[in-house]
Amino acid sequence: MKLVGIAALLLALPGLASAQELTGTLKKIKETGVITLGHRESSVPFSYIDNNAKVVGYAMEICGKIVDAVKTDLKMEKLDVRLLPVTSSTRIPLIANGTIDLECGSTTNNAERQKQVAYTNTHFLTAxxxxxxxxxxxxxxxxxxxxxxxxxxxxxxxxxxxxxxxxxxxxxxxxxxxxxxxxxxxxxxxxxxxxxxxxxxxxxxxxxxxxxxxxxxSAEAFSLPEPYGIMLRKDDAPFKALADKTTSALYKSPEGAALFKKWFQSPIPPNGINLNVPMNAMLKKMLEKPTDSADPAAY
Amino acid sequence: MNYNWNWGIFWEMNPEGSGTYLTLLLMGLRWTLATAALAAIIALTFGAIVGVIRTLPARWAVLAGDAWVEFFRNIPLLVQLFLWYFVVPELLPKAAGLWLKTLPNSSFWTGAIGIGLFMSSRVAEQVKAGIRSLPRGQAMAGTALGLTTAQTYRYVILPMAFRIILPPLTSELLNTVKNTSVALTIGLMELTARTRAMQEYSFQVFEAFTAATLIYLALNASLTFLMRRLEKAVAVPGYVAGK
Structure with a gap:
């Protein structure tokens, strides 16, 4: 993981990135001026539709940060953000065929799935x-x-x-x-x-x-907590590096903790309910030392 | 497209511990077959009865038959299954409702009966059309021979009517097989549900759905073949559906 991290950092160095020929998702975004986010319709509080028919959620805000970073990195004046609802059945084909660029929801990151897609830094852990x-x-x-x-x-x-x-x-x-x-x-x-x-x-x-x-x-869990990650296309190192760098900076900053508080410990739309999820040691570590590891033992 | 093809996935172990992914799909196929078989029997039985009722001289019988057909034909199958599975047990007395809820394989029974009744309205429509397509003289000839209404249906009208509607009945049989996939919404782990489970576990969505497509295609092609054989076997030489 460390090696990947270093490689990611190298790729993300601004001078290096702009000097390089754009590839993959970044090239597509630059050429079309559009980035498409896949979202869920009822995955509270990660990604869902509120009472104003707007897509909101913890994962949506994180994706928003990635979109901003893409815009700055590609020096684009205008970047169109399109939203597309996905389900657990449609998310993989839509990522694979390039319809959506990021899936912002509550998708579990595991080793099996990494054969098919990539994940940016874990944004939540659940058992x-x-x-x-x-x-x-x-x-x-x-x-x-x-x-x-x-x-x-x-x-x-x-x-x-x-x-x-x-x-x-x-x-x-x-x-x-x-x-x-x-x-x-x-x-x-x-x-x-x-x-x-x-x-x-x-x-x-x-x-x-x-x-x-x-x-x-229940007081007892069936498993160790498993990581949730934002899904992106496999084998697209520059885009993943940018997403990792952005999310890592976000989680480590006070903004990361604030975002967590906003969606897990305060009243949220549509009904103003408060989920009251305590910030435990694992979640704290997840924010302090961001990683995209699929291994529950890494947290 | 950025996709990691892995056709060997079918021979890999599934995480449910029931064997390979192929086993998983075949377990689903078993439920599809069982549900389709029971639903087809129900559809044919009720469809034949209601179809006949709608051609009887008695007005109340025709009305009752029409009501049956309109009720089951005009509500989407998905909604009907939800009604049977979630709403009906709540309307029953508490003990009966609880018995229904804790019945083993309740999604299978609910699915098969729900799909069977839905399809019965379509079968009824065809049985009626088959009977109506016969020249009126046939029924009159039966009466002239001194046959009762029941005997006329049994010996004159139905044997020909069923031969005429065999080809559309084949289509309905295939529809019954395909409609079993709707039962996944009430938790029946039939072929489509298993396919979706496979794609959730392995993320190999295209392989899973390709396999399901081929299995459905093979199943329905064999059914069509068998029904063609049946049509030939029962054909009356020199008459309507015969050669």
């Missing part, structure tokens, strides 16, 4: 936990013995749930759901006892539910 109704009194993974548990189909959380079920011999009935909203609905309607997902997404689902006081998050 797999579960939510259930308080009345059911489920706090630990052991408590799920014999229960019906739902997770979103095709997520790493589902994989961890299936593994824990087999390893601890819990005899759970595992239900797949199409998306987070559908999975949460199953818990709300008592079709499932618990929903296993990234803890931050669970917190935002609970906060925006009809009766937030009726739910609780």
């Amino acid at each position: 797999s936990a579960f939510v259930s109704k308080k009345a059911k009194n489920l706090m630990k993974i052991e408590d799920l013995k014999g229960k019906t548990v739902v997770s979103t189909a095709g997520t790493t959380n589902m994989k961890q749930l299936v593994e824990a079920n087999a390893a601890k011999n819990l005899g759970m009935t595992v239900l797949p759901a199409k998306d987070h909203a559908a999975a949460f609905l199953l818990v709300e309607l008592d079709r499932a006892d618990a929903f296993v997902m990234d803890d931050i997404l669970l917190a935002s689902l609970v906060a925006s539910s009809k009766d937030p006081a009726a739910y609780q998050l």
Whole structure:
């Protein structure tokens, strides 16, 4: 990682960059005068649509900084920013075929996925936990013995749930759901006892539910916290170097902590809910020593 | 395009621990087949009954049949599955609703029945068209021979009507197979859902969807082939659908 970091720094030196022939995404942006950001529609608080039909969120602000940096670096007077909504099914093809240049959302960065796409510095860390109704009194993974548990189909959380079920011999009935909203609905309607997902997404689902006081998050997690990153095209070193340099400077500055406070510890649109996510040691380290590592142990 | 092709992905282990990625897709295919089979049986049964009802002389029967067809035909399949899965259990008495919610494989039963009833409206429409396409003289001849209405349908009208509508019924069968993919929205892990899971796990989206495309294509091509054979086998020489 260090070597990559040094290489990235070298490439990002302004004199060097402008002297070089532009390639990849930067060349495309310079030629077309347009940068396209992929965003999510309901990934609170990372990237979502607020009550004014505007795309907002923590990841969107970070992407905004990268856009500014691109504009300065390419010495462009005007840079058109286009927004395109993406889903978990469309984000990879749209990155690969050049429709979007950055995916600003809550995409987990792991080694498997790095074969296909690249990520800039991690902007959040989340562990797999579960939510259930308080009345059911489920706090630990052991408590799920014999229960019906739902997770979103095709997520790493589902994989961890299936593994824990087999390893601890819990005899759970595992239900797949199409998306987070559908999975949460199953818990709300008592079709499932618990929903296993990234803890931050669970917190935002609970906060925006009809009766937030009726739910609780588990005390125990299924995994080490995994990193979220902004996704960009693979094998595009100059663009990645610029994005890394920008995000790294942002996270280390007081602005990084302020941004975190704004989206995770203050009331956010559309309903003015406060997610109250504490800044733990790992998140602190993530901001102090930015890295794009996919390895949870690196944090 | 900046994409890392990896066709060997199908022989790599999937993270669910159920074997390779190919196994994952084939597990999905099994659910697709089971759902399509049950849905097709339901569609054919109810479609035939409702289609016949709509051609009966009794006015109330025609109205009831029309209502069935309009209800199931005019609401999008996606919405119907949501209604069956999320709304109906809430409308039932609490105990019955809870039983329905905790039923094993409830998304399979809900999906198959929902798709079956949706398709039954289309089958009914074709059965009706098949019956109407026969010359009115055939039913009259039946009456003249002293057959009851039931006997006329059983021995005169339906054998010809079903032969006539076999080709469009084939299309409906293929539609039933394709519509099973909508059941992924209520959590049925059929072929499309498995394909999406594969792309989430591996990020090899084009390989996953290419495989799904080929599997659907092969499945529906074989069904078409079998239905053609059936058409030939039951053809009446020298008459409408025959040669």
